[in-house]
Amino acid sequence: MSQASIIAIGNEILTGHTVNTNAAYLAGKLLSIGVSVVSDHTVGDDINRIVQTIGLAAGEADFVLITGGLGPTEDDLTRQALAKYLDAELRLDSGLLKKIEEMFESRRIPMPANNKLQAYLPSGTSAITNNIGTAAGISAKRQGKSIFVMPGVPYEMKQMFEEFILPQIEKQAGKNGGMLVIRKLNCFGAGESKIAEMLSDIADRKRNPQINYTVNYGVVTIHITARADTLKEAAKLADADAELISKRLGSLVFSTGGQTLAEVVGRLLTAGKKTLAIAESCTGGLLGSMITDIPGASRYFTHGWITYSNNAKITELGVPAELIEKYGAVSEEVASAMANQAKKRAVTNYAIAITGIAGPDGGTAQKPAGLVFIGIAGPAGVETKRFVFTGNRTAIRISASTTALNALRLKLQID
Amino acid sequence: MSQASIIAIGNEILTGHTVNTNAAYLAGKLLSIGVSVVSDHTVGDDINRIVQTIGLAAGEADFVLITGGLGPTEDDLTRQALAKYLDAELRLDSGLLKKIEEMFESRRIPMPANNKLQAYLPSGTSAITNNIGTAAGISAKRQGKSIFVMPGVPYEMKQMFEEFILPQIEKQAGKNGGMLVIRKLNCFGAGESKIAEMLSDIADRKRNPQINYTVNYGVVTIHITARADTLKEAAKLADADAELISKRLGSLVFSTGGQTLAEVVGRLLTAGKKTLAIAESCTGGLLGSMITDIPGASRYFTHGWITYSNNAKITELGVPAELIEKYGAVSEEVASAMANQAKKRAVTNYAIAITGIAGPDGGTAQKPAGLVFIGIAGPAGVETKRFVFTGNRTAIRISASTTALNALRLKLQID
Incomplete structure (x- = not known):
């Protein structure tokens, strides 16, 4: 089985200001192609320490994956360190410079002089395309070991890794079996x-x-x-x-394929040619955001209401004011009415409604923070359930949204 | 300034199944007492690699902090590795054994034989009390460097670090100033x-x-x-x-205090006693989710519409159908109308509208994925701007939401 070592570069990780999620992501991806990670290291913006760590990593693994320190500023030292490790000079890559210039042109922003630094590569290495940002990656070889450098920004790193680096590692590692x-x-x-x-x-x-x-x-x-x-x-x-x-x-x-709840719900709705509307109170758009994070959501999702105030529930959804007065905005009755009204106004097959207390303030003994009512309106009427979620505001809002998606999933699997 | 190096031990971190949050926590705590972390390393359950990494860390720092590998099972090798590094034998610490036995007694569980392993320490080192679990920590010295071993479970590690280790490091490091x-x-x-x-x-x-x-x-x-x-x-x-x-x-x-854009906007709205409504299309609730993630958002945020379909824009917001027909749903005209209508319907001081193409599908040559119009309606009328964001669907949706929040912030700072 081939082995890899990962190096993250940047003071901000060492100071604890940024949690390094890149390493876990890379390890998971590498494992999926049969490459095991034997070590990972984090070093600050110190050129000698970076050189030393690259040497250590190359000594214990076949593949060295480096993230960070490719930016255009003075604390970005990875290209210099790699050049030093390879005993190579930094040279201007004119093709790369052109790409960076074009990126600024397409954004209609004048290119700052600093960004020219990003067009330099250690001689004997090659650039890896960055489709999102100005920091190209670097691919290098030394003594049979492959070294790949990527930007530290997670979404730039991921796109580069999945598109260019992972296939290359897979090809090289494939022969080692296991x-x-x-x-x-x-x-x-x-x-x-x-x-x-x-x-x-x-x-x-x-x-x-x-x-x-x-x-x-x-x-x-x-x-x-x-x-x-x-x-x-x-x-x-x-x-x-x-x-x-x-x-x-x-x-x-x-x-069973890693899909999220929102993806599964989207597939079920698409397969059944059904449509969905939502009405949110305490989740404030989070449920909608999860649903529309899935490409093609417009096939089944049409309308959403974020009725954060009582007044919005009355005027926009048509929830009877007396219902709110009698039972309170956070109640089974109001959740049911929100779901029914959303379905009716949007003329969809299904509607989800969420009303609750996200906290930390606003709770009472009878209605504590975490209390949430979720209503699902469908062809056979509305079903509303009461939940008490724990954790902080973020946890309560996420739990409410995912629980609502799961309730709709279970309904769709039966209907 | 004193320096520290951190080592995390465990295959589960290297496989990407667990994100290592211990390192960021320790780094933050150490910085607060003037000790800077110069490197951090993660190694798998391999005794020789652990020994080698302890050596590397002790070479570059005054304090070495190790987490993980103190459990009672076969893949827990930290105490063996430390003994090897120190060139010391593992000896049964009878006081420690008694503590572990008492812990099982108090839980009314028979002690598994395996747990006796946790009572062994390299000779010349001392145990650090674990008030929560059975894995005691280890404190060692070699060539003037201090080595501390803690359990990998975050809450056990934190309690031990804050109660016993941090004060000791502070005392030792204090002399170095800084x-x-x-x-x-x-x-x-x-x-x-x-x-x-x-x-x-x-x-x-x-x-x-x-x-x-x-x-x-x-x-x-x-x-x-x-x-x-x-x-x-x-x-x-x-x-x-x-x-x-x-x-x-x-x-x-x-x-200047770490606040997010949504927090800053919330403070400005609260300070000016102003209210806000929003109308989202391509962001599908993400903007609302950011706004309502801030506790107390109900003071200024009242109404949101997720008008994902054209029909929703017409029936719920009252955007003229002819406007959508003539200019398309993704246009300056429709963004302006959405903002104006949201403000009018919700009777707020301000309204934000976002309409665009989040991709990856749905774009054309004239209107590519990433094209977004953001309208801000305020007391002095509506202002709408055109943006072309880059990146994947998630990046485009986040950029659109944060850019909209920033536009409102700038308006609020002037108004």
Whole structure:
């Protein structure tokens, strides 16, 4: 199995101001093609330390992946450090300079002189295209080891890694054998320990495949990691476990290909040619944002109301004022009315309504922060449930939105 | 200034299944007592690699902080590796064993045989109390360098670090003097390189304070790191730079205390007793979600419309159908109408409207993915601007939302 080492560069990571999520992302992607990460390192903006760390990483791995320090300012030292490590000079790459100039032109911004620095590369290395920003990546080789440098900004790094670097590593690493296949099952509706209990017979650490869990705001992801000599054998092992677990957990599992709840709901709506409207109060647009984050959402999603004030609920959705007066805006009655009215006004097949108290303020003994009513209106009428979510404002808002999506998913799977 | 190096141990971090938040936490805490982190490393459950990394870390820092690998199972190798590094034998610490036995007794669980392993320490080292779990920490010294080993579980690590280790490091490091203060300035409206150009005279890496930049979807954060003998002196230096930079960058700086654009807009609206409504198309609720993520947003935010379909724009907001027919839904005219109508319907002081093409599909040569019109309606009428954002769907939607918030901020600062 080929090995990789990851280096993150930047004082801001060492000072604790930025959590380095790049390393976990890269490790996951590398594992999926059978490359294991043996170490990762973070160094500040210090040229000698960077050179030393590149040497260490190249000593213990076949692939060295470096992120950060490619910006146009004086604290960006990665290209200089790489040149020093390679014992090469920095040279202006005129093709690269042209690309950077064109990027500024297309944005109609004059190019600052500093950005010219980003067109320099250590001789003997090549540039990796950055489709989003001005910092090109760098691809280098030394003593049989491959070194790839990427920007530290996560979305620039990811696009570059997936489009250009991952395929190259896959090609080079493929020959080393020992393949690994990971399947992810996303579940909603039971906690990690409950699910682990249901799968305790396949929990042994020495078993192949191995079962791991991660949790993210109520979504429990089961990672099935299978190892075998060939990709095909590993896939067979992983798929057998995926099937076993899916059968046992039933409707708790909402996706086996890594899809989010919003994606699954979108697919179900598209397949059934159904449409959706939403009415949000405490989530304030978050549910809509999750739904419309999926490309092509306009096929099924048409209308949303963020009725944050009581008045908005009355004038925009037509919720009876007396209902709010009698039961309060955070009540089963108002949630039901919001869902019914949204469906009626938008003329859709389904509507979701959320009303609650996101906190930290605004709660009472009877109606604490975290209390949320979720209504789902469908062809057969409206169904509204009461929840009390825990955690801070962000956690309560995310839990409310994902729980609402899951409720619609379950309804769509039956309808 | 004293220096520290951090080592995280565990395969689960290297496989990307767990994001290492311990390092950022430790770095922040250490900085607050004037100890700077010069490197951090992550290694898998491999005894030789762990020994090698401890050696590297001790070579570059005064304090080595190790987390993880103290558990009772076969993949926990940190105590063995530390013993090897120190050239010491592992010895049973009977006091420690008693504590572990008592912990199981108090939980009324029989102690598994494995847990006895956690009572072994390299000779010459001492145990650090763990008030929460069975894995005691280890404190060691070699050649004047201090090594501290803690459990990897964040809440056990934090409790042990804050109660026992941090005070000890503070005492030892205190003699070396050197305190550190960091100020963050958030900017919007110019790129990192443009801002760096405007501050090139204070960019020198050897200057005190030091200036660093990070970028997140158009928000450029300037980190001012000042060092001095006392906290007071360091704060004075950092504040002087913050004032200098704020003056020079003018309205590009939107916060000096780490506040987000949505927080700043919320404060301005609250201070002026103004109200806000929004109408979103391509952002689909994301702008609303940002606004309502701020506690107390109900003081100024009342109404939002997610008019994703053309029909929703017509029936809910009252945008004239002819306008959409003539100019298209993604146009200056429709953005202006959406903003005006939202303000009128909601009876607020301000309204933001966003209409655009988030991509990846739906674009044309005349109207490419990334094209977004943002309208701001206020007391003096509506102002609408055209933008072409780059990046994927997520990046375009975030850029559109933050740019809209920034446009409102600038208007509120003048009005």
